[in-house]
Amino acid sequence: DLDYELRRQGGSSYVGQRLASGLPNSEEVMVHESPKKQRSDHPQS
Known part of the structure; x- marks a missing residue:
């Protein structure tokens, strides 16, 4: 099962990819x- 393999190998990486696929943008x-880095890149937020 591909989902199982990805979960077994990546863990948080697998979750991050799934979130990026489900959200309108990957900024979330x-x-x-890294909230500090993201905030520095987008000071207008």
Whole structure:
């Protein structure tokens, strides 16, 4: 099962890819990974 293999190998990486696929943009995933970096890249937020 491909889903099982991805989960077994990546874990958080698998979850991040699934979130990026489900959300209108991947910035939400970036916020969870490094909120300080994301905030620095987008000061207007």
